[in-house]
Amino acid sequence: MSRTPQDVTEAELAVLQQMWDQGAVTVRQLTDELYPRGGGSEYATVQKLLERLGRKNYIVRNREVWPHMFEATVGRDELIGRRLQSTADQLCDGSLQPLLTTLVKSDKLSARDRESLRGLLDNLDKEAKRKGSS
Amino acid sequence: MSRTPQDVTEAELAVLQQMWDQGAVTVRQLTDELYPRGGGSEYATVQKLLERLGRKNYIVRNREVWPHMFEATVGRDELIGRRLQSTADQLCDGSLQPLLTTLVKSDKLSARDRESLRGLLDNLDKEAKRKGSS
DNA sequence: GCAGGATAAAGACATTTTGTCTGAAAATCA
DNA sequence: TGATTTTCAGACAAAATGTCTTTATCCTGC
Numbered sequence: 001m002s003r004t005p006q007d008v009t010e011a012e013l014a015v016l017q018q019m020w021d022q023g024a025v026t027v028r029q030l031t032d033e034l035y036p037r038g039g040g041s042e043y044a045t046v047q048k049l050l051e052r053l054g055r056k057n058y059i060v061r062n063r064e065v066w067p068h069m070f071e072a073t074v075g076r077d078e079l080i081g082r083r084l085q086s087t088a089d090q091l092c093d094g095s096l097q098p099l100l101t102t103l104v105k106s107d108k109l110s111a112r113d114r115e116s117l118r119g120l121l122d123n124l125d126k127e128a129k130r131k132g133s134s
Numbered sequence: 135m136s137r138t139p140q141d142v143t144e145a146e147l148a149v150l151q152q153m154w155d156q157g158a159v160t161v162r163q164l165t166d167e168l169y170p171r172g173g174g175s176e177y178a179t180v181q182k183l184l185e186r187l188g189r190k191n192y193i194v195r196n197r198e199v200w201p202h203m204f205e206a207t208v209g210r211d212e213l214i215g216r217r218l219q220s221t222a223d224q225l226c227d228g229s230l231q232p233l234l235t236t237l238v239k240s241d242k243l244s245a246r247d248r249e250s251l252r253g254l255l256d257n258l259d260k261e262a263k264r265k266g267s268s
Numbered sequence: 269g270c271a272g273g274a275t276a277a278a279g280a281c282a283t284t285t286t287g288t289c290t291g292a293a294a295a296t297c298a
Numbered sequence: 299t300g301a302t303t304t305t306c307a308g309a310c311a312a313a314a315t316g317t318c319t320t321t322a323t324c325c326t327g328c
Contacts, residue, residue: 028304048288084218101254
């Protein structure tokens with residue numbers, strides 16, 4: 001049938017991470033960071049990755065400046081959310097709740113993770129009480 | 135460089151889902167479910183998918199019976215856990231905490247849901263204390 | 269026992285994805 | 299203007315993935 005490509009590829013993700021860390025960047029900056037000791041062709045590779053990320057609306061290109069500057073439009077948290085939703089779609093009929101439950105049951109959470117989760121739940125309780133809804 | 139294949143492919147996942155629902159199954163059962171109105175070649179397709187799932191240790195084949203019966207060794211929850219961990223590895227430096235945050239914030243949790251989660255957390259804490267590990 | 273039908277096993281194949289690279293056009297600057 | 303850098307368009311190879319062909323093997327009803 002029709003294969004579903006990855007939202008963001010491994011190489012594309014490496015580029016995105018740089019942009020998350022550094023904000024607006026040029027192709028050269030990215031290339032130097034991602035491929036130190038790089039010959040000459042990696043520059044074009046980064047360009048192609050940026051073009052693909054752009055086509056998928058993960059970044060924007062500012063053509064007003066020279067050289068062009070690139071910036072992420074999809075942040076790390078947003079991508080996390082999308083990946084989680086995608087996992088939910090494939091494995092839980094679209095619902096996120098089983099992910100949370102499974103995670104808690106799975107024994108993968110550290111004590112710190114558990115504490116943090118308790119805090120989040122407490123906040124929800126407070127929020128619910130404040131608004132008077134269940 | 136070297137691409138990282140998917141843990142479980144889309145077509146492979148369809149097979150897995152069937153096995154999660156039905157337990158031990160034969161190739162024919164799977165084929166009939168997954169490709170109704172199927173010509174003749176889909177049978178071999180399912181076979182190949184099973185072979186690959188087997189090579190990756192997601193299923194076992196029982197050769198004692200005829201025809202062979204296949205059964206999942208990795209459950210839905212286990213796969214969910216792996217996907218979440220993988221997301222954490224790629225986007226959160228391996229930490230699950232950001233996932234928890236995202237999940238709690240975007241999921242609609244009822245008061246009952248929250249209580250139930252707290253219960254699970256308490257159990258985990260007790261378990262941890264009993265075993266003396268973190 | 270044997271013919272016929274089903275299953276198993278091995279591998280080939282086409283298409284898509286993905287990372288990389290080449291070459292030429294356009295822009296900047298000394 | 300000439301040199302350097304950047305942009306742009308497209309080619310490419312390797313790998314992944316879904317599918318199919320073929321042949322060997324097994325079991326069934328007669």
